[in-house]
Amino acid sequence: MSVIAPKFRLAYFLKSIIDNIFWAIILVTLIGIPAIQIGLFYGDLPVIEGELLTAFLAFTWLFNPAMALPLVKSLIYSDLFRIAAFPGFGFAALIAAGTIFVERKMLAKLQLRVGPFYCGKIEGILQLAGDGLKLISKEIIIPAKADKPIFWAAPVLFVATAAAFVSLIPVAPGGWVVADLDVGLLAVFAVIGFFPIITVLSAWSANSKYPFIGGIRALHQMVSFEIPLILSLLGVVILTGTLNLSEIVESQHNFPWIIFMPIGAIVFFTAMLAELERIPFDLPEAESEIVAGWLTEFSGMMYGLVQLGSYVKLYAFAALFVVIFLGGWTGPVFWPPLDEQIITTGLEISSYTGDPFLTVSTPGLPLFDADPNEWILQKQGELQYTTGQLLISGVVWFVLKTIAVIFFILLPRGVFPRIRIDMLLHIGWYKLIGLSFVNIFIALGLLYSGILGPEGVF
Amino acid sequence: MTEQIPTDQTKELPPGLQLEKVDDRIMTLNVGPQHPGSGHMRIIVRIDGDYIVDADPDPGYVHRGEEKMAEVRNYLLNIPHLERPVIHDSCNILYPYVLGVEDLVGIEVPERAKYVRVIAAELNRCVYTQYWLAIYGIFLGHSTMFMWPAGDRELMIDLLEKMTGARVTHSYFIPGGVRNDIPANFEDVCLRQVNYFEKRIKEYADIFYDNPILKARTEDTGVLSSQDAIRLGTTGSVLRASGIDYDVRVKEPYDVYEELDVHTNVLKDGDSYARSKIPWLDMLESCNIIRQALEKMPKSGSVRTKLKPNPKGVGNDEVYRRVESGRGAAGMHIISNGKPEPYRVKISPGSFRNLIALPYLLKGEKLGNMPAVYWSLNYWPVEADR
Numbered sequence: 001m002s003v004i005a006p007k008f009r010l011a012y013f014l015k016s017i018i019d020n021i022f023w024a025i026i027l028v029t030l031i032g033i034p035a036i037q038i039g040l041f042y043g044d045l046p047v048i049e050g051e052l053l054t055a056f057l058a059f060t061w062l063f064n065p066a067m068a069l070p071l072v073k074s075l076i077y078s079d080l081f082r083i084a085a086f087p088g089f090g091f092a093a094l095i096a097a098g099t100i101f102v103e104r105k106m107l108a109k110l111q112l113r114v115g116p117f118y119c120g121k122i123e124g125i126l127q128l129a130g131d132g133l134k135l136i137s138k139e140i141i142i143p144a145k146a147d148k149p150i151f152w153a154a155p156v157l158f159v160a161t162a163a164a165f166v167s168l169i170p171v172a173p174g175g176w177v178v179a180d181l182d183v184g185l186l187a188v189f190a191v192i193g194f195f196p197i198i199t200v201l202s203a204w205s206a207n208s209k210y211p212f213i214g215g216i217r218a219l220h221q222m223v224s225f226e227i228p229l230i231l232s233l234l235g236v237v238i239l240t241g242t243l244n245l246s247e248i249v250e251s252q253h254n255f256p257w258i259i260f261m262p263i264g265a266i267v268f269f270t271a272m273l274a275e276l277e278r279i280p281f282d283l284p285e286a287e288s289e290i291v292a293g294w295l296t297e298f299s300g301m302m303y304g305l306v307q308l309g310s311y312v313k314l315y316a317f318a319a320l321f322v323v324i325f326l327g328g329w330t331g332p333v334f335w336p337p338l339d340e341q342i343i344t345t346g347l348e349i350s351s352y353t354g355d356p357f358l359t360v361s362t363p364g365l366p367l368f369d370a371d372p373n374e375w376i377l378q379k380q381g382e383l384q385y386t387t388g389q390l391l392i393s394g395v396v397w398f399v400l401k402t403i404a405v406i407f408f409i410l411l412p413r414g415v416f417p418r419i420r421i422d423m424l425l426h427i428g429w430y431k432l433i434g435l436s437f438v439n440i441f442i443a444l445g446l447l448y449s450g451i452l453g454p455e456g457v458f
Numbered sequence: 459m460t461e462q463i464p465t466d467q468t469k470e471l472p473p474g475l476q477l478e479k480v481d482d483r484i485m486t487l488n489v490g491p492q493h494p495g496s497g498h499m500r501i502i503v504r505i506d507g508d509y510i511v512d513a514d515p516d517p518g519y520v521h522r523g524e525e526k527m528a529e530v531r532n533y534l535l536n537i538p539h540l541e542r543p544v545i546h547d548s549c550n551i552l553y554p555y556v557l558g559v560e561d562l563v564g565i566e567v568p569e570r571a572k573y574v575r576v577i578a579a580e581l582n583r584c585v586y587t588q589y590w591l592a593i594y595g596i597f598l599g600h601s602t603m604f605m606w607p608a609g610d611r612e613l614m615i616d617l618l619e620k621m622t623g624a625r626v627t628h629s630y631f632i633p634g635g636v637r638n639d640i641p642a643n644f645e646d647v648c649l650r651q652v653n654y655f656e657k658r659i660k661e662y663a664d665i666f667y668d669n670p671i672l673k674a675r676t677e678d679t680g681v682l683s684s685q686d687a688i689r690l691g692t693t694g695s696v697l698r699a700s701g702i703d704y705d706v707r708v709k710e711p712y713d714v715y716e717e718l719d720v721h722t723n724v725l726k727d728g729d730s731y732a733r734s735k736i737p738w739l740d741m742l743e744s745c746n747i748i749r750q751a752l753e754k755m756p757k758s759g760s761v762r763t764k765l766k767p768n769p770k771g772v773g774n775d776e777v778y779r780r781v782e783s784g785r786g787a788a789g790m791h792i793i794s795n796g797k798p799e800p801y802r803v804k805i806s807p808g809s810f811r812n813l814i815a816l817p818y819l820l821k822g823e824k825l826g827n828m829p830a831v832y833w834s835l836n837y838w839p840v841e842a843d844r
Binding site for chain 2: 107110111112113209210213279280282283286287288289290291413414415416417418419420421422423
């Protein structure tokens, strides 16, 4: 079973690069620059260091290191960046895209085959982009007797709800979360409770038989697994005494809760698989029984949006597991502090004869520190770690733990067959709810015996 | 869900397109022919909630008139198209035809050719069963069980390609022996690959047959009692899974099967799990038979008795021969009237008899059990349609 890759030809490669550059120039000049100018015309301009930031000023500052770093910093600390890029949807979509790639390659290794191989030359890394382009270019077909407004709205609502879920997850210390609510966990439950509604709406509005059966199955499954899902998290809430997810993470700086509550973690993981409709709980999309379940009538980018939403949801659930049971971003801080000389006098770039011919002063370099003067406090010994150090190592720990959990979510797909709806409900109502109550009693026992909790030993 | 009958419809629809008015609780599902869980057929399923109240299998989408085609070609030209109904099991579906023509013409088959035929037939049984098992795996949502058999099947296909020159449609058996001798050094290669194949399929137990979810899912579903199995006329793995010890290779041995030690695998339960396990046990048994045949086979000699071109039947004569194919007893009834072409060739495949059990088994089952019960019947739509 040898696989023959297409022969590499330099001329074709150069031609493709030139083609791409040509189209990039065309698109940027015709669409990109006018859009930016229209946006700048109507939008409010931020004020940085006492000056109103205009487009010309931003262009000038970009080539001045002393001004470019504050400019970048003001972008990083803006609300737009949080919602769209880092702790919000962009970060989640990036991890979701990685998840799809890893799922395909890992499943292929498990099943003794190659997986995506051609697209992107390196192990099929651009396969996902190709799939996305295909979905965008496909025609969207809507059943004749569908309830059109609801049918159109369902994929968008699905992605929006997944994005709302992501916005509640704290990623790094120092308030790196889109919405830092005191009732964060309750808000998470509320958002999770929204998914079955969207599923049933889309299934019912398609006015078709297989989506209808799939929607009913999804309703059974999600509603009955929501109860153990919520109950399994109550043990942590009892011990920490808070619903704020950031505070739940802070309470795990000594040890993660999975050490004391393995039963709750197992129950939550199982309920999570059912909520995500992953194998062995993929009954709402059971291919050999009901075609594609509640996704049957979706075509083109509507299907693509639902898939995007489900993978973003997968990331959000894995991140919630990390936040509640695995200690979120807590872990040893390994990122070294910045060199003092670089911050004060700047970098000296020397020529090959040894003489410094260029000096770049970088006063705004502590980019991720909340206060730019934290490094001085750190020098004086008043501060152990700067916020920049905590942020970078926290994010790395968080991402590593999330990837580990995602790996365990993906693994059952290669190992288990699909189960049946009556077995599923039996597991949900009898076993998982009983086990989650056991978990709550363990938590209460730990609390009243004085081992854990606000006045505990640890 | 109520079937809505449009009230503003003034145009009269043709009878097939009219929406059927049924009980409010009952929903009719057309599972197939364009359905990932049907194959080339349709099952009209009526469900009440999650329970199937009625199932009506509707085969015939791939009918090609093989029997009629056999009446206008001579005995040798019939060989390539008569194996088309089951290209994955082409040696076994052709076996009864070849045996029957040999009986009609009255020619002796060399001893070595008989062993070569047995080896090819058992290899082909493994190829077919692996393909069937792959589809059974994906019907239950187990994608690894789809990929592993589909990959391991290549071992057997490689061997058959070495023997016959073709990967699936071999046209290898002819009246009087086999088309060509096996290549030199084939015995060693065959033994090595069969041993590796056996080791591989024993690993399926770990991931599939001993899987607790699979057991909970398919045990006690679609139970066929031994009386019902006889009454409905099922054959092959379905019959053996219901506790009936019947195998054509043992009960009516053909060629050299009586000189080989063939063990019949029988399970008592008669449920989907037992029906899916019997073909897997048969594959292990096939490996044993191939090893025995390789040992006992004459090392040299002719593999083909020459048959005159356009062989004629011996006057007005008829013959019925049957063999154990991958799906049970496959028989062929050949009637000759003294002309170069047969007067009639009636194919009696195992698939069609096993399908008869489907409506009885599906009634009262849950909808989720439909793929497990349907495909465990060892049914191949193309063979049943002929």
